[in-house]
Structure formats: C-alpha cells, structure tokens
Amino acid sequence: xxxxxxxxxxxxxxxxxxxxxxxxxxxxxxxxxxxxxxxxxxxxxxxxxxxxxxxxxxxxxxxxxxxxxxxxxxxxxxxxxxxxxxxxxxxxxxxxxxxxxxxxxxxxxxxxxxxxxxxxxxxxxxxxxxxxxxxxxxxxxxxxxxxxxxxxxxxxxxxxxxxxxxxxxxxxxxxxxxxxxxxxxxxxxxxxxxxxxxxxxxxxxxxxxxxxxxxxxxxxxxxxxxxxxxxxxxxxxxxxxxxxxxxxxxxxxxxxxxxxxxxxxxxxxxxxxxxxxxxxxxxxxxxxxxxxxxxxxxxxxxxxxxxxxxxxxxxxxxxxxxxxxxxxxxxxxxxxxxxxxxxxxxxxxxxxxxxxxxxxxxxxxxxxxxxxxxxxxxxxxxxxxxxxxxxxxxxxxxxxxxxxxxxxxxxxxxxxxxxxxxxxxxxxxxxxxxxxxxxxxxxxxxxxxxxxxxxxxxxxxxxxxxxxxxxxxxxxxxxxxxxxxxxxxx
Amino acid sequence: xxxxxxxxxxxxxxxxxxxxxxxxxxxxxxxxxxxxxxxxxxxxxxxxxxxxxxxxxxxxxxxxxxxxxxxxxxxxxxxxxxxxxxxxxxxxxxxxxxxxxxxxxxxxxxxxxxxxxxxxxxxxxxxxxxxxxxxxxxxxxxxxxxxxxxxxxxxxxxxxxxxxxxxxxxxxxxxxxxxxxxxxxxxxxxxxxxxxxxxxxxxxxxxxxxxxxxxxxxxxxxxxxxxxxxxxxxxxxxxxxxxxxxxxxxxxxxxxxxxxxxxxxxxxxxxxxxxxxxxxxxxxxxxxxxxxxxxxxxxxxxxxxxxxxxxxxxxxxxxxxxxxxxxxxxxxxxxxxxxxxxxxxxxxxxxxxxxxxxxxxxxxxxxxxxxxxxxxxxxxxxxxxxxxxxxxxxxxxxxxxxxxxxxxxxxxxxxxxxxxxxxxxxxxxxxxxxxxxxxxxxxxxxxxxxxxxxxxxxxxxxxxxxxxxxxxxxxxxxxxxxxxxxxxxx
Numbered sequence: 001x002x003x004x005x006x007x008x009x010x011x012x013x014x015x016x017x018x019x020x021x022x023x024x025x026x027x028x029x030x031x032x033x034x035x036x037x038x039x040x041x042x043x044x045x046x047x048x049x050x051x052x053x054x055x056x057x058x059x060x061x062x063x064x065x066x067x068x069x070x071x072x073x074x075x076x077x078x079x080x081x082x083x084x085x086x087x088x089x090x091x092x093x094x095x096x097x098x099x100x101x102x103x104x105x106x107x108x109x110x111x112x113x114x115x116x117x118x119x120x121x122x123x124x125x126x127x128x129x130x131x132x133x134x135x136x137x138x139x140x141x142x143x144x145x146x147x148x149x150x151x152x153x154x155x156x157x158x159x160x161x162x163x164x165x166x167x168x169x170x171x172x173x174x175x176x177x178x179x180x181x182x183x184x185x186x187x188x189x190x191x192x193x194x195x196x197x198x199x200x201x202x203x204x205x206x207x208x209x210x211x212x213x214x215x216x217x218x219x220x221x222x223x224x225x226x227x228x229x230x231x232x233x234x235x236x237x238x239x240x241x242x243x244x245x246x247x248x249x250x251x252x253x254x255x256x257x258x259x260x261x262x263x264x265x266x267x268x269x270x271x272x273x274x275x276x277x278x279x280x281x282x283x284x285x286x287x288x289x290x291x292x293x294x295x296x297x298x299x300x301x302x303x304x305x306x307x308x309x310x311x312x313x314x315x316x317x318x319x320x321x322x323x324x325x326x327x328x329x330x331x332x333x334x335x336x337x338x339x340x341x342x343x344x345x346x347x348x349x350x351x352x353x354x355x356x357x358x359x360x361x362x363x364x365x366x367x368x369x370x371x372x373x374x375x376x377x378x379x380x381x382x383x384x385x386x387x388x389x390x391x392x393x394x395x396x397x398x399x400x401x402x403x404x405x406x407x408x409x410x411x412x413x414x415x416x417x418x419x420x421x422x423x424x425x426x427x428x429x430x431x432x433x434x435x436x437x438x439x440x441x442x443x444x445x446x447x448x449x450x451x452x453x454x455x456x457x458x459x460x461x462x463x464x465x466x467x468x469x470x471x472x473x474x475x476x477x478x479x480x481x482x483x484x485x486x487x488x489x490x
Numbered sequence: 491x492x493x494x495x496x497x498x499x500x501x502x503x504x505x506x507x508x509x510x511x512x513x514x515x516x517x518x519x520x521x522x523x524x525x526x527x528x529x530x531x532x533x534x535x536x537x538x539x540x541x542x543x544x545x546x547x548x549x550x551x552x553x554x555x556x557x558x559x560x561x562x563x564x565x566x567x568x569x570x571x572x573x574x575x576x577x578x579x580x581x582x583x584x585x586x587x588x589x590x591x592x593x594x595x596x597x598x599x600x601x602x603x604x605x606x607x608x609x610x611x612x613x614x615x616x617x618x619x620x621x622x623x624x625x626x627x628x629x630x631x632x633x634x635x636x637x638x639x640x641x642x643x644x645x646x647x648x649x650x651x652x653x654x655x656x657x658x659x660x661x662x663x664x665x666x667x668x669x670x671x672x673x674x675x676x677x678x679x680x681x682x683x684x685x686x687x688x689x690x691x692x693x694x695x696x697x698x699x700x701x702x703x704x705x706x707x708x709x710x711x712x713x714x715x716x717x718x719x720x721x722x723x724x725x726x727x728x729x730x731x732x733x734x735x736x737x738x739x740x741x742x743x744x745x746x747x748x749x750x751x752x753x754x755x756x757x758x759x760x761x762x763x764x765x766x767x768x769x770x771x772x773x774x775x776x777x778x779x780x781x782x783x784x785x786x787x788x789x790x791x792x793x794x795x796x797x798x799x800x801x802x803x804x805x806x807x808x809x810x811x812x813x814x815x816x817x818x819x820x821x822x823x824x825x826x827x828x829x830x831x832x833x834x835x836x837x838x839x840x841x842x843x844x845x846x847x848x849x850x851x852x853x854x855x856x857x858x859x860x861x862x863x864x865x866x867x868x869x870x871x872x873x874x875x876x877x878x879x880x881x882x883x884x885x886x887x888x889x890x891x892x893x894x895x896x897x898x899x900x901x902x903x904x905x906x907x908x909x910x911x912x913x914x915x916x917x918x919x920x921x922x923x924x925x926x927x928x929x930x931x932x933x934x935x936x937x938x939x940x941x942x943x944x945x946x947x948x949x950x951x952x953x954x955x956x957x958x959x960x961x962x963x964x965x966x967x968x969x970x971x972x973x974x975x976x977x978x979x980x
Contacts, residue, residue: 048611053611053615060855072592073596075608076596076608077596077604077607097594098559100594104591105563106566108567114567115567115939116567117565117567118541118565119566145639146839146842148838149838166687167689169689170666170688170689170691171660172662173689176660187840188840193660194646195685195686197656198661199656199659305594305597307842307843325680332943335929336926336927348639348682351638351787351789351797352636433824
C-alpha cells in the first residue's frame with residue numbers, strides 16, 4: 001500500500017479515487033527503479049523538438065509516463081555528478097535524498113505543531129545547533145526559501161530593530177535609510193533593497209582589497225560620508241565566502257565599526273558557513289559570533305539537497321516582533337497545547353515546506369562516522385581545492401586570478417594560440433572570449449560543467465567551485481586535462 | 491547503482507566518498523519500502539521525550555537510521571489522509587509524489603537553461619497553460635515559494651508599474667502609497683506590506699457582505715476617502731476563495747473600479763484558482779481575465795504536493811523590468827544559446843527548487859483520464875462539500891455559519907448541553923469553547939483533524955475544507971458522526 005495511514009480506528013487507503021492501489025504501488029516502484037539506473041547527458045539544443053512540454057494534450061498510459069520520466073532524467077543536467085562545478089550547489093547525499101523522499105510523502109507544512117509535530121521540534125533543534133556553531137548563546141532562527149530571502153529578511157529585521165514603526169507606517173517614517181555591503185557581495189542585496197522599498201541606490205558599496213575582502217577603512221569612510229549627507233545608516237552586510245572569489249570579509253574589524261556606529265551586522269555566510277564544521281578551517285569565520293544575524297545555506301558547502309537555507313539571529317524575539325500577524329484562523333490561542341511551538345507566525349511565508357529533515361538526517365547519519373562526517377566532507381573539498389591550485393600553477397596553459405582563500409579556484413585557461421601574447425594590447429579582449437567558447441565545447445560534449453564570468457576589469461575566467469567530497473585528486477587532474485583537450489584549437 | 495550518471499565518456503558513481511554503492515542502494519530501497527507501509531498517528535504530547543531531536547550526539551547505524559525514519563513517519567501527521575481537513579492542502583497524488591522524487595534526485599536549481607534545460611522549458615509551458623486558463627492572451631509568470639510571496643511580488647510589480655523609480659530610489663520617492671483588500675483577505679497582504687516598506691496601516695480594508703465578498707461600493711468610498719486625504723492608491727487585491735469563508739469577490743465590479751482609478755488589480759486566487767479546471771464551477775471566477783496579476787497555488791485545490799505556487803501577470807515584460815539585476819556571474823550574455831531561456835533574472839530568488847515537474851506530471855497523467863482528470867477531481871470535491879452541507883442541515887447538533895459558495899463549509903457543533911439554549915446571553919461565549927475542546931478530543935484520539943477559528947463577532951466554528959477527491963459521501967457522514975460521538979459529553 002502506498003504511503004498509507006491508519007489513524008485511530010479509521011485506517012484506510014487515501015488514494016481511493018485512483019484506479020487501484022497495486023497499480024500505483026507498481027508505478028512508484030518503477031520510478032524508484034528508474035532513479036537507481038544510469039542516465040546519459042545529451043545536447044540540450046534539440047530539446048524542444050525532442051520533448052513534448054505541453055502538459056495536457058494527449059492521453060498517456062503508465063508505460064508512457066515512465067518513458068516521460070526517463071526522458072526527463074536523460075535530458076536533465078546531472079547536478080550530482082562530480083564534474084558539475086557550475087554553481088554553489090552540487091552532489092546528492094543519499095541520506096539527504098532519503099530525507100527529501102520521506103518529507104515529500106508526508107507533505108507537511110511547517111507552521112503549527114499540530115500539523116508538523118516532528119518537524120517543528122526538529123527545526124528548533126537544528127537551528128539551536130547551528131546557532132551554537134556560529135557562537136550565538138541565545139537567539140532565534142528560521143528556514144528560508146533560499147539565501148536571497150534570508151538576506152532580505154535580515155534587512156527587514158535590521159530596519160525594524162532601528163525603526164519599529166516601519167512595520168505599521170512604512171519606510172517613509174524613517175527617513176533615507178542606507179546600508180553597506182562590499183562590491184563583491186551577492187546581487188540579492190540589491191534585489192531585496194528594491195523589494196523592501198529601500199531602493200537599490202541606497203545600497204552603498206564598499207571597496208574590496210585585492211583578495212576581494214571588504215576594506216574596513218573604506219566602510220568607515222562611506223558611513224561617515226552618508227551620515228554627513230543626511231542619510232541614516234542602519235546596517236552592514238558582510239560576506240563570509242563571496243560568490244565569485246570566495247573571499248571572507250574581515251569580520252572583527254567590521255564588527256568594531258558596527259558597534260561604534262550602532263549598526264546591525266548581518267553576515268551572508270550562505271556559501272562559507274559550512275566551514276564552521278571544520279576545526280581546520282573555521283578560523284576564517286572568526287568574529288561571526290559578533291553578528292546580529294547570519295544567513296547560512298547548508299545546501300551549498302554541506303551539500304544538503306536544495307533548498308536548505310537558514311537565517312540565524314542573535315536576538316530572541318525580533319523575528320516574531322517584526323513578522324507576527326496573529327492570524328486567528330491558524331494560530332488560535334485557545335489550543336490545548338503550548339502554542340509557543342506554533343512557529344509559523346514569525347515567518348513571512350504561511351505554508352512552508354519542511355526543509356529540515358533532509359539536513360537533519362544527513363547530520364544524524366554522519367554521526368556514525370564519528371560526529372565528524374561534515375568535517376571530513378569540508379576538509380576533503382578544501383584539500384582538493386588546494387591540490388588543483390598547485391596543479392594548475394605547474395601548467396603553462398593556466399593562470400590563477402588570485403591565490404584562493406576558499407574552494408573558489410578562479411583561473412584563466414590560455415589556449416596555445418594566446419600563449420606568450422600576454423603583452424599584446426588585445427590579449428585581454430581575446431582571452432575574454434575563450435571561456436564562453438570552452439564552456440560551449442564542454443556542454444556540447446557533455447563531459448563537465450564549470451562556470452565562468454568577468455569581474456570588474458578582468459576578462460572572463462573560470463570559477464571552479466567544489467562541493468562534492470566524492471571528487472578526488474585524479475578528478476582534479478581530469479578537469480585540467482579536459483580543459484586542455486577541449487581548448488587546444490581555440 | 492544510486493541516481494548515477496554517465497556524462498560523455500566519464501560515467502562514474504558520484505557517491506564515491508561513501509562506504510559502498512550497494513549499501514546505499516539498499517538503504518534507499520529500505521526507505522522506499524518504509525514509505526509504502528502503514529503508519530499510525532500517535533499523541534504528540536510525549537514527542538519530545540520519545541524522539542531524540544539533537545542531530546549529532548550519538549553514532550548511528552543504518553538499521554538505527556531506518557528506525558529513526560520510521561519514527562518520523564509514525565509521529566508525523568498524515569496530511570494525505572482523507573480525514574485531514576485542517577488546512578488548505580491535503581492528500582498526496584502518486585504522480586505528484588513521483589514527480590517530487592525525481593526532482594529531488596536531479597536536485598536542479600531553475601535559473602538558467604544550461605543547468606535546468608527540461609525544467610525551464612516545462613515551467614514556460616505550464617505557466618502559459620495557466621495563463622490561458624485565467625484568460626490572459628499574453629503575459630508572463632513565475633513560480634513562488636508560497637502564496638504569500640506571490641502576493642508580495644504582485645504588490646512589488648504593481649508599485650513598480652506606477653513608480654518605476656522606486657526600484658532604484660526607494661518608496662520615499664513615491665509618496666504615501668495605499669492599497670485595498672477586503673477585511674477577509676489573507677494575512678500575507680499585511681505581512682508583505684510591512685516587508686515592502688509600505689506599512690501595514692496602508693493596507694486599507696474594504697467591508698465584506700454577509701457572504702464574505704468584498705463590497706464594491708465600499709471599495710469606491712475607500713478609494714475616494716484615501717485620495718482626498720492625500721494618499722496615493724496604487725492597487726486593489728481581490729480574493730477568489732477567501733481562506734475562512736471561501737468567498738469570491740465580485741471581480742467584474744472591482745475591475746471596473748480599478749479601470750476607473752487606473753489601479754493595478756491583483757487577484758489572490760491561491761485557493762479558488764483550481765476551479766478554473768471545472769466547466770461547472772469556473773463561472774465563480776468570471777472577470778479574472780481583467781486582472782493585472784493572479785496568484786494561484788496548485789498545491790491547494792488541485793492537491794499538488796507542497797509547494798507549488800504561481801504568480802501570473804498580464805504584462806509581458808514587467809517581472810524582468812522590476813526584478814532584473816543582470817548578475818554577470820550567472821546570466822552571462824556571451825553564452826552560446828539564446829539566453830532568453832535563462833529565466834532566473836526575473837525572479838527575486840536566486841537558487842530555486844523545481845516545483846514544476848510534480849504538477850506537470852500530475853497534469854500529464856490526468857490526461858489519461860480524458861484531459862479532464864483535474865476537472866473530475868474538482869467536481870468530486872465540490873460534490874462532497876454540497877453533500878455534507880445538506881447532511882448537516884438535517885442534524886440538530888449542527889448549524890451552518892453561512893450557505894457555502896465553495897468547499898469551505900463553516901459550521902458550529904452544538905453539544906447536547908447547549909442545544910435549545912440559543913437565546914441565553916452566554917450562549918456564544920459557551921459555544922466559543924466547544925470547538926477547541928472538540929479539536930483536542932479528535933487529535934488525542936487521532937481520528938481526524940478539522941480546523942476551527944472565530945471570525946469577527948462569531949464564536950469559534952469549524953471550517954471544513956475539502957481537497958481530497960478520494961473522500962466519499964460515506965466519509966462526510968463519518969465526519970458528522972464522529973463529531974457527535976466526540977462531543978456528546980461537552
């Protein structure tokens with residue numbers, strides 16, 4: 001029987017509207033079998049002609065549905081493959097996947113204890129443990145639909161902290177509010193500033209040093225400049241692990257400045273937060289405990305399935321104070337249990353998926369490897385990043401953009417036709433075109449995916465971002481070999 | 491082998507960091523088996539003592555992990571059970587569940603075509619079909635992390651539509667903006683008004699009639715009153731299927747008023763939108779095609795797994811204009827394919843789950859029942875709502891709050907001790923306490939879950955919200971019988 005229940009004396013199949021139980025049980029088993037088989041990556045260019053996307057035009061049988069699912073798998077990018085280095089997520093942990101499957105079957109919405117008893121308590125336990133790792137001795141936290149909304153929520157509570165009337169009266173009551181982040185901070189800060197009615201232009205950018213870290217002296221200058229012009233600074237957003245260069249802003253110096261000017265310090269550790277699990281590498285986050293709020297995405301470095309994104313705050317009651325509406329039809333106060341467990345009112349979302357269980361189950365399973373499963377995972381990734389950095393320095397076809405501080409290894413591939421021409425005036429212009437061409441070659445071949453981008457005046461470079469601890473030193477050599485193979489004739 | 495890939499010539503297992511393939515394959519098979527077995531509902535009160543929530547304190551074996559997963563299932567509410575009538579979501583469709591499982595295994599993030607080729611095209615097809623059902627001949631759309639954010643996004647684009655400078659300069663440049671919704675609209679409108687810097691107080695409430703529908707005359711009055719006071723009306727949010735009473739605001743009259751005052755009309759059809767699939771019932775949404783934007787959650791009435799929430803807009807370019815940041819590291823313009831398929835830049839989220847496939851697969855599968863699977867589903871639910879309405883009128887222990895227009899059947903249970911005492915001065919006060927007591931009894935017994943709430947001056951009443959088309963007339967009788975059984979001694 002399929003995800004069935006008996007509740008009290010009324011146990012009955014809940015798919016009674018559907019043909020037969022056995023048929024659906026067989027269908028789901030077939031899907032599971034399919035997922036356990038191999039699939040191949042294919043050229044996406046023909047996809048619209050190969051795949052019928054219109055959802056409802058023709059009747060289909062179970063056999064045809066299985067074929068459709070097979071096609072979906074075949075034509076989709078295998079983001080769990082160790083040669084997928086395209087974004088800040090990768091790999092699929094089997095415990096994480098099992099956790100997702102169970103969550104899907106239970107289909108909970110985490111707003112009240114009565115509807116999600118296990119998951120509300122599990123969220124509280126995971127958030128508490130994450131706060132402990134950050135160094136908060138008290139506080140609160142919430143799961144968010146991605147790091148962008150975690151940053152946006154932090155901006156909202158920072159604003160509320162300084163001007164609680166904004167909740168009721170709107171931002172007009174507060175004057176010209178400005179916030180500060182580095183020029184390498186995530187683009188969500190601008191998107192959220194627009195959404196929150198603050199305006200993109202009121203995100204004041206702070207210079208970075210040559211390693212991509214926020215310059216505290218320039219932050220100090222910018223705050224003074226804005227204050228003199230009549231604007232009201234209310235927060236600084238520092239980054240622990242920038243998207244492109246993987247830089248860690250100097251948190252102690254920034255925290256000092258925030259303290260001096262009484263500004264809310266939010267740290268976007270969506271990418272770098274996972275280092276907290278490693279005793280060897282967590283020093284990069286020194287000062288994080290002085291933040292007022294921290295965004296941290298376990299679906300990035302810790303390779304939890306998407307999405308698993310968290311906002312942690314050092315202040316116990318502010319999420320509730322800032323977001324609560326006390327909707328009478330959901331958060332009834334005359335319930336028979338302690339409604340402090342009904343966490344939904346402190347959220348901006350109403351209905352909300354349980355993103356906790358997959359991560360909790362991974363964490364629990366990694367305990368079997370000595371509590372330190374995540375540490376081994378993080379250390380293995382850092383080791384591979386270090387290995388590939390050394391390896392590419394030994395090859396004349398590669399040049400580092402900068403010495404990596406994290407797992408972002410940024411480099412140029414210089415094809416034979418450009419080698420030795422570094423001093424030519426059009427070298428950068430020609431180099432700029434290499435990465436897109438090489439990217440096309442690797443996607444058309446289907447051998448790997450590595451992302452590229454320009455940054456400020458730098459021409460397009462590859463950004464190698466590792467998250468899959470299944471990758472080995474041999475894989476690192478493979479990447480460099482394959483880039484050289486693909487790029488020979490560029 | 492587990493969710494494996496071969497990409498070009500480099501097919502390899504991507505769980506190489508983990509003990510052995512066979513072990514994990516067995517583990518996932520065990521989890522699937524567990525989900526296919528029965529589970530029982532248990533009293534949640536002891537949960538903290540029965541379940542060890544701390545994620546990392548003790549080593550666990552695979553066998554113990556399976557036991558933990560079993561406990562998670564056992565102690566969780568079976569939201570797919572036909573006797574779960576507690577929220578605006580319910581039941582689990584096997585095709586929807588299969589779609590989730592496949593999505594989980596592929597773990598995509600839908601921002602660029604290169605990373606999610608199938609899912610970006612599938613989203614476009616589903617959004618187009620949903621726009622067609624709404625009656626938009628052109629436009630755009632997006633998947634949202636829930637209806638609250640769909641409403642909030644609509645507010646953001648409505649504001650941008652009237653004052654595009656708000657994106658860069660902030661809301662201060664626009665004056666005192668106000669919007670209008672009925673007093674029965676969803677509480678997310680206030681939450682989002684606060685988030686967007688508009689302020690809760692600038693959500694101007696419009697009276698409802700005795701059936702819970704927005705009063706267009708009062709809307710007209712409120713707009714004039716606000717305009718006279720110097721405020722700037724910019725949008726009206728109507729509701730198609732209110733949360734508590736299931737009322738449909740009169741869209742044609744509201745659209746006329748919006749046209750007259752040049753206001754953006756957003757319709758929150760998160761709950762009622764599913765009626766569009768039924769030829770018998772879609773007339774309740776007449777006028778929806780005149781909206782500028784529509785929120786519609788297939789995870790509600792159409793019973794897609796959570797979350798599946800959509801915002802549709804009648805204007806083709808506004809989502810991109812309002813949200814775009816052109817992040818150079820993600821939306822590279824020098825890619826080799828048509829980057830119009832990189833939809834991520836029009837979103838507020840960056841990384842984003844693929845919520846489309848489960849819904850698409852349900853839709854595709856229901857084609858096998860004559861394109862009309864969703865129609866049958868909707869009609870069956872409406873029929874059961876009508877049946878239980880008639881049935882409870884015949885029982886003296888029940889009283890309708892109002893004649894239902896939708897699947898929200900709102901009623902009081904009047905226990906024997908209160909019957910005949912309707913004229914007593916403390917009747918309402920005593921009746922108010924009945925629903926919470928009855929709710930406790932049903933949860934402790936584990937026989938069913940039905941939500942209750944007060945509304946304005948009305949004492950607590952039950953809100954029976956059906957979404958599971960597997961429920962039968964016999965089930966409707968069961969609900970009423972069980973309420974009478976549980977309530978006998980109240």
